[in-house]
Amino acid sequence: MSNTFNVTLPSGATWTPTFVTSLAQEKCIGCGRCFKVCSRGVLELVGLNADGDYVRVDDEDDEDDEYEKKVMTIAHQELCIGCTACAKICPKKCYTHAPAAV
Numbered sequence: 001m002s003n004t005f006n007v008t009l010p011s012g013a014t015w016t017p018t019f020v021t022s023l024a025q026e027k028c029i030g031c032g033r034c035f036k037v038c039s040r041g042v043l044e045l046v047g048l049n050a051d052g053d054y055v056r057v058d059d060e061d062d063e064d065d066e067y068e069k070k071v072m073t074i075a076h077q078e079l080c081i082g083c084t085a086c087a088k089i090c091p092k093k094c095y096t097h098a099p100a101a102v
């Protein structure tokens, strides 16, 4: 499709990256697997407090009850290269990816 961003690989094959578009936080268990496989610094683990606000997660302060659970966020979507590693590793199928329009 001419209106979809794609890449021509050295082999001559065409590859259409699918970029991260959303993350279903209600399903996320905060396991951090996706964070570990993302090589691009797109994702960030944060705390979710009782009011539904994000709070910073500080490992040394883990005893603090400032947040109710940890969830992953898409902090820098613009850095995503569309590899889908995060979606493949996620045990809860939280991710949605889509090609980019150009």
Ligand code: SF4
Pocket (backbone or CB within 6 Å): 018, 019, 020, 037, 038, 039, 040, 041, 042, 043, 079, 080, 081, 082, 083, 084, 085, 086, 087
């Ligand atoms: S698709 Fe790849 S680059 Fe994009 S957020 Fe997921 S792991 Fe990171």
Ligand code: SF4
Pocket (backbone or CB within 6 Å): 023, 027, 028, 029, 030, 031, 032, 033, 034, 035, 071, 072, 089, 090, 091, 092, 093, 094, 095
């Ligand atoms: S792998 Fe899935 S469940 Fe685990 S932190 Fe990432 S989005 Fe959440």
